[in-house]
Amino acid sequence: MNRGAIIAGLLAALLAAPAAPQTAPASPVQPPPHSLPFPDLGSGQSRAERRVSYELGPELRRGFSAAELREQQRRLDAALGQLAAHTPGSPDAFVVAIALDSDPVFAREAREAGRVLAARYGAQGRTLVLAGPDGTRDDAPHGSISALVLALDHVGRLMDPAEDVLVLYTTSHGLDLGLAYHYGDSGYGILSPQRLRAALEEAGIRRRVLILSACYSGVFVPLLAGPDTAILTAAAATRSSFGCVAENDWTFFGDALVNHALRQPVPLEEAARQAGRYVAEWETRARVLASLPQTSIGAGAKAWLPQIEARMPRIASAPVGRPAFDPATFTPPVRAGQK
Numbered sequence: 001m002n003r004g005a006i007i008a009g010l011l012a013a014l015l016a017a018p019a020a021p022q023t024a025p026a027s028p029v030q031p032p033p034h035s036l037p038f039p040d041l042g043s044g045q046s047r048a049e050r051r052v053s054y055e056l057g058p059e060l061r062r063g064f065s066a067a068e069l070r071e072q073q074r075r076l077d078a079a080l081g082q083l084a085a086h087t088p089g090s091p092d093a094f095v096v097a098i099a100l101d102s103d104p105v106f107a108r109e110a111r112e113a114g115r116v117l118a119a120r121y122g123a124q125g126r127t128l129v130l131a132g133p134d135g136t137r138d139d140a141p142h143g144s145i146s147a148l149v150l151a152l153d154h155v156g157r158l159m160d161p162a163e164d165v166l167v168l169y170t171t172s173h174g175l176d177l178g179l180a181y182h183y184g185d186s187g188y189g190i191l192s193p194q195r196l197r198a199a200l201e202e203a204g205i206r207r208r209v210l211i212l213s214a215c216y217s218g219v220f221v222p223l224l225a226g227p228d229t230a231i232l233t234a235a236a237a238t239r240s241s242f243g244c245v246a247e248n249d250w251t252f253f254g255d256a257l258v259n260h261a262l263r264q265p266v267p268l269e270e271a272a273r274q275a276g277r278y279v280a281e282w283e284t285r286a287r288v289l290a291s292l293p294q295t296s297i298g299a300g301a302k303a304w305l306p307q308i309e310a311r312m313p314r315i316a317s318a319p320v321g322r323p324a325f326d327p328a329t330f331t332p333p334v335r336a337g338q339k
Contacts, residue, residue: 031102031133031246032184039188054177057195059145060188075141076130080154084125091163093121093308094155098130098143100172100191102183105248107134109213110143112249112320113169113258120262121167122311128155132183143172145181145189149199156203165207165308166200171254173244174214176237193223200224207304209268213253215240218294227300232257232272236292242283242324249321252279253293259319265312268305269297282325 041058042050086092097114099106114129128151130143141147148170155166170191173180178196181189200208210231212220218237225231234241234253243252250259256278261271272295283290297305 029133029138030135031104031107032186034102034182034184036185038180038182041188041190051177054190055192055194057145057178057192058189059181061144061186063186072142072147076147076150079128079141080151082125083128083155083158085158086160086164088160091165091304091307092126092159093117093123093165093167094159095121095123095127095167095169096130096148096151096155097128097169098148098151098171099132100143100145100148100170100179100181102132102187103173103244103246104132104134105244105246105251106143106171107131108249108321109171109251109254109258110169111140113171113211113254116258116262116317117167117169119317120312121165121308123167126158142183143181144183144187145191145195148191152199152203152205156205159205161204161206163207165209165304166205167209167211169211169213169258171213171251174212174216174235174241176216176219178219179212179214179217193220196220197223207301209301209305211257213241213251213257215291217241218292221294221296225296225298227298228304230268230297230301230305231295232268232275233294234291236294239289239291241279241291241293242286242288248324250324252282252291252324255319255321255324256282259321263317263319265314265316267309269295269302285327286325286330 039060041060043053044050095114095117097110099110110131111129114127118124118127129140130147131140132142170179173182178190178192181187181191206228208229210224210229213234215235216237217233217235220233221231241251241253243250257275260278261274264271276293279291279293
C-alpha cells in the first residue's frame with residue numbers, strides 16, 4: 001500500500017516539517033484528511049534503542065477534545081457491552097474487524113469484513129467493528145491501537161480459551177515495523193508484531209485466526225505463527241500490497257480474500273489459495289511488483305478450524321462494492337522518493 005512506503009521513509013529519515021493547517025472534513029461522516037507528515041514515534045539515540053521503542057507499540061493522540069474522547073469511549077463501551085459471551089459446550093468464534101487508518105477505503109473494508117466473517121463463522125452477536133467515518137456513516141468506535149488492546153482484553157474475558165476462536169481482521173497502511181495507526185492529523189501509532197502478540201497473550205486468547213491486510217504485513221508471521229494460530233497476510237515482510245486508494249471500497253487483498261474467497265463454502269486454506277491467485281492475476285495485469293501474500297496455519301488450528309467452519313453458509317454470497325482492480329482506471333502507486 002503506497003502510503004506504507006511513504007510512512008516507512010518518513011520514519012527512517014526522521015523527517016521534520018512545519019505544521020500545516022488541518023483541513024476540516026466536509027461533514028461529520030467524511031473522514032479527516034492526512035495533511036501533516038507522520039511524526040517520529042521512536043525514542044533513544046541509537047538505531048537499536050529506536051527499534052525497541054517502536055516494538056513497544058507507541059501511540060500518539062493529539063488535538064482531540066474531551067468531548068471526542070468521551071464519545072469514543074462511550075461507543076467502545078457500548079459495543080463491547082453488546083457482545084455475547086461463550087456458549088458452554090460449543091466452540092464459538094469472536095470476530096474483531098478494525099480499520100487503523102482514516103482513509104475511508106479501510107473503514108469500508110473493515111465493515112464489510114465484519115459482516116462476511118460473522119456470517120462465515122456464525123459470529124452474529126460476537127462481532128465487533130472498529131472503524132472511522134467512510135463518507136456515508138460514522139457510527140462505530142474508531143480504530144486505534146488502544147481501542148484494539150481494550151477490545152482484545154474484553155473479548156478474552158468472554159471467551160473459553162480451550163474452545164473459542166478469535167478471528168481478527170486488520171486493514172491499514174503498513175511498514176516494516178508493523179501496522180500504521182493514522183487518523184487524520186490527530187492519531188498516529190505503530191502496532192508492532194511484539195505489541196500484538198503481547199496483547200493476545202495478556203487477553204489469554206490462544207486460538208487465533210489473524211488476517212492482516214497491509215504492506216509488509218508478513219513481518220508478523222515469524223512472531224505470531226504457532227500451532228494454534230492461522231495467520232494470513234496481504235504481503236511478504238519486504239513487499240507492498242495494493243488497492244489502498246482512499247476512494248476504493250476494497251484493497252486488492254481484502255477484495256480477493258474477503259469479498260471473493262471467504263464468501264465461498266471452502267476451508268480457510270483453500271480460500272487463502274484462491275485469494276493468492278486473484279491477487280497475483282491483478283498485480284500481473286497492473287504491472288506491479290508481486291505482494292506475495294503469506295499463509296501459515298498451525299497443526300492445532302487445522303484441527304479446530306473445521307469446527308467453526310461447519311457453520312459457514314453452504315451457498316456463496318455475491319461480492320459487493322467496486323472491484324479493487326479495474327484495468328481501465330488503475331494507476332501504479334508512487335513510491336517514496338519518486339515524483
